[in-house]
Structure formats: C-alpha cells, structure tokens
Amino acid sequence: MDKRTEISDLGEFGLIDLIASKFPENIQDSTEKGIGDDAAVINHKEKTVISSDLLLEGVHFDLGYMPIQHLGYKSVAVNVSDIASMNAIPTQITINLGLSNRISLEAVKAACKNFKVDLVGGDTSTSTSGLVISVTAIGEVEEENIAYRSKAKDKDIICVTGDLGAAYLGLQVLEREKQVFLTNPEMQPKLEGYDYIIQRLLKPEARLDIIHELRDQNIVPTSMIDVSDGLASDLMHIAKQSGLGARIYEDKLPIDQLTYTTAVEFNLDPITCVLNGGEDYELLFTIDQKDFEKLEKHPDIHFIGYMEKGSEIGLVTKNEQWVPLQAQGWNHFKD
C-alpha cells in the first residue's frame, strides 16, 4: 500500500514533488500544512465539511471524448460543488491519481486557482486498469449557515440556478459523433454550434458565486443540493429527507435555447432532459418565503415551485396536468 515505490520503479519518481512544486503557494489562511507530511493540517475556526469522490475510467468518464485536461478540472469542480451545496466555502482538496495515462496537472492547478482551494494532499500510483481519480474536498462553514438537505419547510420556495439539461444533451452530441467516428474514422466530428452544451458536460463550474451572493444577502437556504443526478432525483432527495412533498411548474423550468433545439434534433422531450439530465452542477435549494423579495430579480436564480405537506412530488404541466416525478437518474456514458 505504498505508492511511492511503484512510481519510482517506473521512472516517475518525483511526481509528488512535481505536484508540490506546481502548487507552491497556499491561498487559504486555514492551510497550516499542505503536501509533504503524513497528513495535511487545517485550521478551521468554524465547522469543517468533507466530501470524497472516486472517478473511474470507463465508468464515470470516457477518455474517448473527455479531453484529459478537462477531466482534471471537472474532478475538482464536481467535488467543490458538493462543498458549495452545504452552503460552505471550499478551502482545500486532496487528489490521488492512479495513472495509466498522464493527467494534466495544469488543469488541476487552474481549477484550484479558480475555486480558490489549496491542494494539500495527494499521491500518484501506477494503474493496471485505466485512469483512476480520487478527490476529497474540504470546506468551512459557520454552524448557522449550514444547508442540509433535510431542513426544507412547508411553503418554502424551490429555487434552481442557471439552466438544466445542457450537459445531458452535450453528451448526446459527443456520443453521436463518437459512433460516427467508430463507423468511419475519416469523418471529422461535427461539434460546431454545440459549444455551450458540450462545455457544460466537459468543464462544469461549481456555483460558488451563488454561495457568496446568498451570504451577502444574509440568506441561508433552508435546504440545498447540487444537481448531479438530475432535477427530479435531486428534488426527491430534498423532499424525502425533509419529510415533505414538492410541486414544480413546467413553465418555470430553466432551459437554454440550444439545449431545447438539440433535444428536438435528437427526438427527445426537452422537459424530460431538464428533469432527468444530470451533471449540470447547478444548485437546487429552498428558501423561506420571507427571503423571496431579496432574490426576486436575480438574473440567474429561478423559482420553480414550492414545498408542501405530504409526500407527493410532481410537475404541473403547462396545461395544468399533475405528473408525478420519478427518480430516473442518468445512465451517463451508457446510453
């Protein structure tokens, strides 16, 4: 269980030092000791939040269309997003890599810089079985600001940031072009015009801007989760854990124009893509009605419904039909 020796066997000795040298300056005051000892030392004055993820080639990503530099960025972003969805400020990450290919440390560095987190631990090892990435993200939050999934209240307003379904349709485009390429390697993939939705899949951002804005406005969401599985599934987590039902409205759901037209092109129902497409990494949260006024005019927060008593979770369609939501999740990379 000693990785350093393995690396040196393969002439990769010094990779850890290389990582450390690429991350020379710690940005966060709470980073007391980063890479270079048995463990990192962190000095949080408030609560510490921690989330870990394991990403496996062939299961969670396909290097056939996931450029490796984006993978480094995305690995950081999706974990930072988990910290954000506790309403916490991300402060540190650790990354362990099982390498059969090279991963771009520059992209990891760019993500750390963008999200203002210090890389405080990590290791590299050979891998006989594709690229493996394990990320742990660490953040800090005051007790009174923590947003659990379970604290939504009756009549709270359901909010979602950005737009939904884009990453899922980006995946459909990449899948199609991959099939074309496999059939005829001479064909060039046609990706022009799909930039936004492909970017949403390959290089998602964690919505830290929203976390900071909520703080600035003195708003603590009553519950929060990031949209990784899909809106329907993630809303069900909030509703079930809060012991409530939820009602959302079709005409309130945020969808980008390109997402819409691409869905139509693929003979997919755009609303189904919004409800069940995953990996958008937007924030889904609930607020007390008293806070509505403060956010009402926010250009990137959408009010899509409200929590209610009971256990029914459904969508009200444009012609006022009630459709129960299903936790369908997203069979990404497997369709």
Add this chain to the structure above:
Amino acid sequence: MDKRTEISDLGEFGLIDLIASKFPENIQDSTEKGIGDDAAVINHKEKTVISSDLLLEGVHFDLGYMPIQHLGYKSVAVNVSDIASMNAIPTQITINLGLSNRISLEAVKAACKNFKVDLVGGDTSTSTSGLVISVTAIGEVEEENIAYRSKAKDKDIICVTGDLGAAYLGLQVLEREKQVFLTNPEMQPKLEGYDYIIQRLLKPEARLDIIHELRDQNIVPTSMIDVSDGLASDLMHIAKQSGLGARIYEDKLPIDQLTYTTAVEFNLDPITCVLNGGEDYELLFTIDQKDFEKLEKHPDIHFIGYMEKGSEIGLVTKNEQWVPLQAQGWNHFKD
C-alpha cells in the same frame, strides 16, 4: 460522475443506505453529520488533519492472497496510521469503493470500531477494472501537539515502536505459497508457524496506543512518521526534512524471532529486512533527550539512535562499521 445511478443499474441500489445502516451510531462528538448529505460536517475544536490514499487491485494488493475482509480492515488501518503519525487522534473516515468484487463492510466496521472513528462519507460504484478503494482519514490535534517530520533537533533520540521487517517476510511466505499453488493447485499452502508475520502483512494495526501513552506522559515527539516504506526510507524523510543527519545502531534494531528465522530461511539478511521492509505501520519518532527517562522502561518503544548535525544517515554495525543508509523502499507484491 454520478455513481449512484450506476449502482442502481446493477441492482445494487441501496448499497449506500446499507452502509449507513451498518454504521448507525457516530462515536465521535465531533461528527455533526455523517453519511446522507452532500458532505459530512465535522466540528473540531482543535486543528484538523487529513490524509487520503488510493488502493488499486494488482498494484497495492493482490486478492490472490489478501483475503477481502482483511483488505477492508487494512485500508482503514493504514490511513488511521497516517493520522497517528501526526500525533493526532483519528476521528472520521470516508471510503469510496470501486467494486468488481464484494468487499466486506463488516471488516470496515470492525476497523472503525477498533480505531474509534466514524464512517462519515463514502460511495460505491461499479468498476470495470478490479477493486479500487479510496480512503480519507480525518483527525484532530492541538496545535502544540502536532508532530511534523521536519522538527527533529540535533541530539534528539530516535525511537521506533514494535518490531520491524515482519510484514515483508510475511509477504515472502505468501508469495512462495502462491507460486507453489500456481505450479500445482492440489498442493495445500503451508502457512502454519508463520501466523505472526502473515498477520503483520494482512491485518496491520495503527499504533494509537502509543499516541495516547505519549499524551498521558506529556511527551510531544519532535518529529514522527509511520513506517510504511521501510525504516531506512522513512528515517531519511525525517532527517532530510529536518535538515539533519541520523545515526542508528544495528544492535538496537527491534526484530521478532520469527522474522529473523524466516529471513534466514529465505536467504535474506535480517537487518536488511528490518531496514527496507515496509508496511509494518509502526511509529518512528524522535524525542528530546529530556523525555528519555519517561519512556526508558516502555516495553514496546526502542531507542535506536540519535539525530546529529550534517546530512549523513547511516547504520553503525555490531562491529562498529558505518554503513550509509539507502532509501530502497519496498517493491511489494512485485518481487
């Protein structure tokens, strides 16, 4: 990058709930929220220490002779050992599993119970490429008790717990019996009489007992590391990071009788096994001379040498020869 969906595809839906139900009670006061939200919430009054590890089948372990229940235990133990070697008390762990085989959650539970840590996060996913285990261990330590590798001082006494080289020779025995088995599957492996050294390899313990005893005696090691790479290599980490040389004595090195006789049986030099065998997970640390008296009679702490000015790191043999140490590490599972 959403594992839950993958699991449900395979009829493993509910595995996270199963894990949570197997870890119903949090032992540590600092565990404010465990499994079940986007991130765990931890309430440390002192500094937080964090260490992560990635373990890959075929690289870090061989299921040919590593019983899967021991693997669950060892994964926890080696990470807890990293926390201990900061002189910190482990409090929580997270575990992410990429499964192509089943891992025994009971063994993980046993390790958590033994080391008194709460399992506060984790995920499971399918794996197309063998078993993958990612563990993050979290601990707490007062600022004044932190033991970095870099703070050893001139004339500090070098201490090591337990005995060394046993895990390495346990591996030699298992490798030999595996070869015999591969040659003739009808042969029963001969493991009787080697119990101690095999146990040292398969089910190592983190020396938390020593951490607590040092606290009880008001001793803060000036530096500390756990012996994972091997004594020579790990001592060099302390010496180099402290900007010092080190001198250890052959006749002071702790070796178990079975380790010694097995080394001879394999035509290996027992002292080389002690110096370069890894994975013993004993603690290597330095103390100020003033603290020597307090530990002098401890049955399981051995005083093997001292730090000195300069950069030379060597062994004084029984016939008073000076042999420079080399960071050989341990090519485990590959010999």
